[in-house]
Amino acid sequence: MHPLLRTVLQRLGLGLITLFVVSLIIFSAIEFLPGDFAKAILGQAATPETVEAFQKEIGLDKPPVERYLNWIGGILQGDFGSSFSSRVGFRRTVLDIIAPRLWNTLFLAGITALVAVPLALGLGLMAALYRNSFFDRAINAATLTTISFPEFFVAYILMLFLAVQLRWFPSLSNVSADMPFFERLERSALPVLTLTLVIVAHMMRMTRAAIIGLLASPYIEMARLKGVSPGQVILRHALPNAWAPIANVVAFNLAYLVVGAVVVEVVFVYPGIGQAMVDAVRSRDIPVVQACALIFAVTYILLNLLADIISIATNPRLLHPR
Amino acid sequence: MSVDQTAPRSAPRTVKARRTVMQNVWRTLRKAPLSAWFGMIVIAIYIFVAFFAPWIAPYGESEVVSQQPFEVWSWAHWLGTDQLGRDMFTRLLFGARNTLGIALATTLLAFAIGGGLGIIASIFRGWVDQLLSRAVDTLMAIPQLIFALILLSIFGSSVKNLIIIIAVLDSTRVFRLARSVAMNVVVMDYVEAAKLRGEGLVWILFKEVLPNIMPTMVAEFGLRFCFVFLTISSLSFLGLGIQPPTADWGSMVRENATLITYGDFTPLMPAGAIALLTVAVNFVVDWFLHKTSGLRDEK
Numbered sequence: 001m002h003p004l005l006r007t008v009l010q011r012l013g014l015g016l017i018t019l020f021v022v023s024l025i026i027f028s029a030i031e032f033l034p035g036d037f038a039k040a041i042l043g044q045a046a047t048p049e050t051v052e053a054f055q056k057e058i059g060l061d062k063p064p065v066e067r068y069l070n071w072i073g074g075i076l077q078g079d080f081g082s083s084f085s086s087r088v089g090f091r092r093t094v095l096d097i098i099a100p101r102l103w104n105t106l107f108l109a110g111i112t113a114l115v116a117v118p119l120a121l122g123l124g125l126m127a128a129l130y131r132n133s134f135f136d137r138a139i140n141a142a143t144l145t146t147i148s149f150p151e152f153f154v155a156y157i158l159m160l161f162l163a164v165q166l167r168w169f170p171s172l173s174n175v176s177a178d179m180p181f182f183e184r185l186e187r188s189a190l191p192v193l194t195l196t197l198v199i200v201a202h203m204m205r206m207t208r209a210a211i212i213g214l215l216a217s218p219y220i221e222m223a224r225l226k227g228v229s230p231g232q233v234i235l236r237h238a239l240p241n242a243w244a245p246i247a248n249v250v251a252f253n254l255a256y257l258v259v260g261a262v263v264v265e266v267v268f269v270y271p272g273i274g275q276a277m278v279d280a281v282r283s284r285d286i287p288v289v290q291a292c293a294l295i296f297a298v299t300y301i302l303l304n305l306l307a308d309i310i311s312i313a314t315n316p317r318l319l320h321p322r
Numbered sequence: 323m324s325v326d327q328t329a330p331r332s333a334p335r336t337v338k339a340r341r342t343v344m345q346n347v348w349r350t351l352r353k354a355p356l357s358a359w360f361g362m363i364v365i366a367i368y369i370f371v372a373f374f375a376p377w378i379a380p381y382g383e384s385e386v387v388s389q390q391p392f393e394v395w396s397w398a399h400w401l402g403t404d405q406l407g408r409d410m411f412t413r414l415l416f417g418a419r420n421t422l423g424i425a426l427a428t429t430l431l432a433f434a435i436g437g438g439l440g441i442i443a444s445i446f447r448g449w450v451d452q453l454l455s456r457a458v459d460t461l462m463a464i465p466q467l468i469f470a471l472i473l474l475s476i477f478g479s480s481v482k483n484l485i486i487i488i489a490v491l492d493s494t495r496v497f498r499l500a501r502s503v504a505m506n507v508v509v510m511d512y513v514e515a516a517k518l519r520g521e522g523l524v525w526i527l528f529k530e531v532l533p534n535i536m537p538t539m540v541a542e543f544g545l546r547f548c549f550v551f552l553t554i555s556s557l558s559f560l561g562l563g564i565q566p567p568t569a570d571w572g573s574m575v576r577e578n579a580t581l582i583t584y585g586d587f588t589p590l591m592p593a594g595a596i597a598l599l600t601v602a603v604n605f606v607v608d609w610f611l612h613k614t615s616g617l618r619d620e621k
Contacts (some may be wrong), residue, residue: 018463025464032476148600150552152559152575153593156582164585171583259465263556267579277468278560281475289475297464304463 007312015305022297026290027068030058033286058084058287080291085283094291098276102295104175105265105272108188109257112195117250120200124207129234131212143201151260155194155267163190173268191268198260199253206252210245214238244311251307255300354609361605368599372418379412384567392581395588402588405577410588413569417592420564421571422599424481425551428489432550433543436493440500441531444508445523455501458494466491470557479562484554492550499542503535510534537614544607548600555596571596 055061062070074081080094127136146154163171169189179187214220215238223237224230262274269275273292280288341349354362371378380400381387386407393403401410443451461469473487507513513530521530557563558572566573571592578589 018460021460022463025460026472029472029476144604145601148548148604149597150555150559150572150593150600152556152572153590153597156575156579156590156593160582160585160587160590164583255465259467262467262471263559266560277471278562281471281562284475284478286475289472293464293468293472296468300465300468301463 004313008309011305011308011312015301018301019298022301023072023294026293026297027071029290030286031064081287083288084285094287097288098273098291101271101273101276104270105261105274108191108270108272109261111188112192112257113254115192116196116200116203120203121207121246124204125211125234127204127208128211128215129230143205146197146201151194151198151263152267154197155264158190158194173270175271188270191264191270194264195257195260199257202256203249203253206249207246210242210249211238214242243314247310248307251303255303258296258299357605358609361602364598364602365606368418368422371415372422375415375419379415381409381412383412383416383569384408401591413574414592414595416569417571417574420568421555424485424564425547425554428485428550428554429543429547431485431489432492432546433496435489436496437500437539440497441504441527443501444504445526458497461491461494467553467556474562479565481564484563488550488553492546496542496546500535500539503538504531507531507534541607541611544603548603552600
């Protein structure tokens, strides 16, 4: 078998195992619930009968293995179970709660990625090219500061200046499904801007570090001694070998975007999945928490897997085996 | 005036020995760049405030001092009052104490768990190392904030739970670093010699390995502290971390956030306090890294 294919398949297998273990961990959340949990959900007025009915409803009378298989089987068919907020005669499925919000979050993350990735790569390349110049130092200081700020601080500063004082953007991003595209875009401008600032800082620093690490290698020195122009050195000689680290950087930051979205969505009251998760954690609606966590974790794992595969696939040593 | 100039022309070896610890510290500090000085001064102020908050603060931590919520800045209430009519300035000072204390406790716990296990993995190698490393890989496959949210939804949020959950999750990163650094140390001859002369695990851990990985771990401690501090503040901001009425910077931002829509930046003060501290710690760590190893600031 081609060594490249074998490595990729190995990595895929490892990814599947990770997914399985992570789903086990998330599922077992319900196992660790304290005994009086049903009472906490149903309220003080709960009789032993209703508690028992509730436990039966969420399947606590069946063995864990069977419940896990039911749960994961349902999810594979698009059924995430029902929320703890459903009452007798009124079933609220987890899917009803998270599906529209998942689409909103994907919209937010997608727009942010479209803006942030090219910007960060460009800035990172520039900073590496003009290393130790004023531009490099300025952008380095700016990104270091942004990284040190909590996300909600960046978000509120933007809200205070751009929404409240300058009135360029709406301060709350209450988008709805039937909104025309441009209005939706305008409403989500501030969350996108916040997330962009945060991840550009990370991504740009990592791109710069990856390129500078490469620039120290002997073959770059050789190219310079031959008299190749600095721009050519970066674009023709350094960049092809930097694809692997850059793919890692991008995937890492898109994964980070997924998590950063939680806080930013809460700040701007953006109806996304992160806010759904925070609300569910507050009301201890475990099925919703599990579903959200699973979606976040799967995205995170898949992105990292993708980055690994890209870095394997662009590795010249594996592409041209002897 | 340094000692070596006044000393008679004796053996040069004694010159260094005559410097006291304080003199050495001062010599190092004098060469520190401005950013590091700034960082250290800011950290010192925070520590001072954290220790002496009850004596500096004009009012009590959760004392309702005004019938009027969201009062504007005045001489009686320097930063106005919050949504329940409590003094903002007072709560900001007490927040230093609570937020810093909890973050510090969490980081220490994370280092105790992660550092200890990391060094042990590197000493034993074999299946112990494999087991611990794979467990850490799995834990790290789930984003930390998401994992923390799951655990908080199960166990509920209290300060004790918060410290344990974040410490355990954060110890994974400490484990990785400690393990990789310690791996280079345990192959050294002096560790081998200690093993051969029959020293126990505790001796090797604390007397042979730990002192040699100390500089890296100290720098990492600063960075981890920032990270833990930001995570806890984010959780508090989401209303899932430190619970009221305890004054805490994250929840203070959340409770008073409505003021921002009126163009008042008072709610940003606690957020700014968080940001200033992380910037300060980063500056000091940066300088420390440059000093102790040729390491660049890139991570």
